[in-house]
Amino acid sequence: MQKIMVCVKRVIDYNVRVRVKPDGSGVVTEGVKMSINPFDEIALEEALRLREQGAATEVIAISLGPDDTQQQLRTALAMGADRAILVRHDAQADPATAAAAFMALVSKEGAELVLLGKQAIDDDACQTGQRLAALWDRPQASAASKIEVVGQSLRVTREVDAGLEVNEIDLPGVVTVDLRLNEPRYVKLPDIMKAKKKPLEVTDLAALGVEMDEPVTVLKWEPPPQRTKGIMVKDAAELVSALKQKGLV
Amino acid sequence: MSRILVIAEHAAGKLNPSTAKVVACARAIGGEVEVAVLAADGAAVAAQCATLEGVSRVLQVDHPANEHPLAAVLAPQVAALAAGAGHVLGPSTTFGRDLMPRVAALVKAPQLSEVMAVESPRRFRRPVYAGNAVVTVEVAEGRQVVCTVRTASFEAVGSAAASAPVDQRSVEFSPPAHTRFVSVSAAASDRPDLQTAARVVSGGRALGSAEKFQLIYSLADKLGAAVGASRAAVDAGYAPNELQVGQTGKIISPTLYVAVGISGAIQHVTGMKDSGVIVAINKDAEAPIFEIADYGLVGDLFALLPEIETLLAS
Numbered sequence: 001m002q003k004i005m006v007c008v009k010r011v012i013d014y015n016v017r018v019r020v021k022p023d024g025s026g027v028v029t030e031g032v033k034m035s036i037n038p039f040d041e042i043a044l045e046e047a048l049r050l051r052e053q054g055a056a057t058e059v060i061a062i063s064l065g066p067d068d069t070q071q072q073l074r075t076a077l078a079m080g081a082d083r084a085i086l087v088r089h090d091a092q093a094d095p096a097t098a099a100a101a102f103m104a105l106v107s108k109e110g111a112e113l114v115l116l117g118k119q120a121i122d123d124d125a126c127q128t129g130q131r132l133a134a135l136w137d138r139p140q141a142s143a144a145s146k147i148e149v150v151g152q153s154l155r156v157t158r159e160v161d162a163g164l165e166v167n168e169i170d171l172p173g174v175v176t177v178d179l180r181l182n183e184p185r186y187v188k189l190p191d192i193m194k195a196k197k198k199p200l201e202v203t204d205l206a207a208l209g210v211e212m213d214e215p216v217t218v219l220k221w222e223p224p225p226q227r228t229k230g231i232m233v234k235d236a237a238e239l240v241s242a243l244k245q246k247g248l249v
Numbered sequence: 250m251s252r253i254l255v256i257a258e259h260a261a262g263k264l265n266p267s268t269a270k271v272v273a274c275a276r277a278i279g280g281e282v283e284v285a286v287l288a289a290d291g292a293a294v295a296a297q298c299a300t301l302e303g304v305s306r307v308l309q310v311d312h313p314a315n316e317h318p319l320a321a322v323l324a325p326q327v328a329a330l331a332a333g334a335g336h337v338l339g340p341s342t343t344f345g346r347d348l349m350p351r352v353a354a355l356v357k358a359p360q361l362s363e364v365m366a367v368e369s370p371r372r373f374r375r376p377v378y379a380g381n382a383v384v385t386v387e388v389a390e391g392r393q394v395v396c397t398v399r400t401a402s403f404e405a406v407g408s409a410a411a412s413a414p415v416d417q418r419s420v421e422f423s424p425p426a427h428t429r430f431v432s433v434s435a436a437a438s439d440r441p442d443l444q445t446a447a448r449v450v451s452g453g454r455a456l457g458s459a460e461k462f463q464l465i466y467s468l469a470d471k472l473g474a475a476v477g478a479s480r481a482a483v484d485a486g487y488a489p490n491e492l493q494v495g496q497t498g499k500i501i502s503p504t505l506y507v508a509v510g511i512s513g514a515i516q517h518v519t520g521m522k523d524s525g526v527i528v529a530i531n532k533d534a535e536a537p538i539f540e541i542a543d544y545g546l547v548g549d550l551f552a553l554l555p556e557i558e559t560l561l562a563s
C-alpha cells in the first residue's frame with residue numbers, strides 16, 4: 001500500500017458531560033474540551049502500525065470541520081501522521097457531505113485504504129465510512145477489531161451482534177474501526193514539536209467541487225427523559241422480596 | 250399511499266426479532282409496508298415476515314450471493330427495490346448499521362440513524378451524544394428517507410390474522426467479487442438472547458476474571474435471564490464482545506435489568522436506560538448507576554450474589 005487516509009473528526013471530549021443549552025439550540029460547547037473522536041484515534045493508530053510494519057508508506061490525516069480542527073490534525077501529526085488535510089466547513093456537517101468531501105480527497109490523492117471510526121461520538125450516526133465505500137464503489141468492512149494484510153487484500157475481523165465475523169476485502173477499500181482494535185499511543189512532547197513542521201493543507205468544499213445536499217434540519221435539541229432515582233434497599237432479602245412482590249422474578 | 254420498504258434481518262432461516270420492531274416503526278410512519286428478504290433461499294424467512302401484523306407484501310429476492318449479509322452485495326439490490334418507496338428502514342443492529350448507509354449513498358438519500366420516535370412521516374426523534382441529548386429532525390418534502398430504527402424504542406408488532414402475499418423478485422445486479430465472507434463465530438448458547446430477553450443480568454469490571462464472571466451466568470440462569478457486560482468487562486476478557494451493552498454495544502430495554510459491579514458510565518447507561526426496572530448492586534454508595542436504579546443495593550457482590558441466589562430459590 002502506498003497511502004492510507006485516516007478521517008479524524010473533532011468532537012467534544014468523551015469525558016465531558018454533554019449538556020443541552022437551555023434554549024434548545026444545541027449543546028454547550030463554550031469552554032468545553034475538544035478532542036479527536038476516540039474511534040478515529042484508534043483508526044489512526046492502526047494506520048501508523050501498518051506503516052511501521054512496512055505495509056504502507058504514507059499516512060494522511062484528513063478532516064472536515066471548522067478552522068479549529070487544525071488542533072486535532074496537529075495531534076494526529078504528533079501521533080505520527082505524515083501530513084494532514086483540512087476541508088474547512090463551519091457548520092455541523094451531515095455524514096453525506098463528509099463522505100463526499102473524503103471521496104474527493106481520495107480521488108485527488110489516490111489512497112488505497114481509508115480508515116475511520118465506526119461512529120463519531122457526537123452525532124452517533126455510523127454512516128460516513130459506509131457512504132464513502134458506496135461512492136467509491138469499493139468494499140467496506142465496518143466495526144473492525146482486527147486487521148491483517150494478506151497480499152492485496154485485508155482480512156478483517158468485525159464485531160457483530162452474533163459475535164465475530166471475518167470478511168476478506170480487496171484493496172482499495174474502507175475499514176471502520178471498533179474500540180478493541182488497539183490502544184492508541186500517547187503523544188510525547190518532542191513529537192508535538194516535530195508536528196508543527198509537518199504539512200497541514202487547508203482546502204474547502206468548493207475547491208474540491210463538492211456540492212452540499214443536506215435535506216435534514218434539526219428543529220429542536222432536548223435533554224433526554226430522566227429516570228427518577230428509586231429506593232435503596234438495605235439487604236439482599238429486601239431486594240428479593242421487592243422483586244418478588246412486583247412479579248419480576 | 251406511499252410505500253415503506255423494510256429490510257428484514259435474518260440468519261440460518263430465522264427472522265431476527267428486530268424486524269418486527271422495524272415494522273412497528275414503519276406502521277407509525279403510515280403507508281404500505283413491504284418487507285424485503287434477501288437470501289440465498291428466503292422462503293422460510295419470507296413466510297415468517299408474511300405473518301407480521303401490518304405487512305402488505307413480502308418481496309423475496311433469492312440469489313446465491315445473498316448467502317451472507319455483506320453490505321456491498323446487498324446494497325445495490327436494496328437500492329433497486331427502494332425505487333419509488335418513500336422510506337427505507339432497517340434495524341439499528343450491526344446488520345442495519347453496516348448496510349443502510351451504503352444504501353442511502355446509492356439512492357442519494359439522507360439517513361436518520363437510531364430513530365426512537367416518529368412524529369410525522371417527515372419528522373423524527375433520535376438520540377445523539379450517547380443519549381445525552383435528543384434531537385427532533387425534519388426531512389425536506391419530496392426526499393426519500395433512509396432510517397435505522399432503534400429497536401429498544403419500539404414494541405414488536407404481533408402476528409396478522411391472514412398472511413401477506415409473498416412476491417418473488419429478481420434484481421439485475423452483478424455481485425461484486427471484492428468482498429468475501431470468511432466466517433462468523435456463532436456463539437451457540439441455549440441462554441436467552443440479549444437483545445430480546447425480558448430479563449438481563451450484566452456484570453462489570455468488578456467481577457475481576459472470566460472465572461468469577463460465572464457468578465453472573467449463574468444468577469442469570471436462576472432468573473431465566475440473558476447475560477450482558479460492560480465494556481470494561483469485555484475489554485478485560487471476562488465476557489465476549491457480543492455481550493457488551495451500551496453506546497458501542499447493544500441497546501436493550503428488558504423488563505428487568507440487573508447491573509452488578511458496573512459504575513454507570515454514560516456510555517453504558519445509554520444502552521440500558523429504557524429498561525423497565527433497573528437493579529444496581531455496587532459497593533460504592535456514590536456510584537452513578539444508583540442515580541437511575543429503581544432498586545439499589547450497596548455491598549460486596551461476591552457476598553451478595555450467592556445470598557440472592559439462595560433467597561430466589563426459597
Ligand SMILES: Cc1cc2nc3c(=O)[nH]c(=O)nc-3n(C[C@H](O)[C@H](O)[C@H](O)COP(=O)(O)OP(=O)(O)OC[C@H]3O[C@@H](n4cnc5c(N)ncnc54)[C@H](O)[C@@H]3O)c2cc1C
Binds near residue numbers: 498
Ligand atoms: C467511545 C466510548 C464508547 C464506550 N462504549 C461503551 C459501551 O458501549 N458500553 C460500556 O459499558 N462502556 C462503554 N465505554 C466505557 C465506559 O466509559 C466505562 O469505562 C465502562 O462502562 C466502565 O465499565 P464498568 O462499570 O464495568 O467499570 P468501572 O467503571 O471500573 O466500575 C466498576 C464498578 O464496580 C464496583 N465494584 C468494585 N468491586 C466491587 C464489589 N466487590 N462489589 C460490588 N461492586 C464493586 C465499583 O464501585 C465500580 O462502581 C465507552 C467508552 C468510550 C470512550
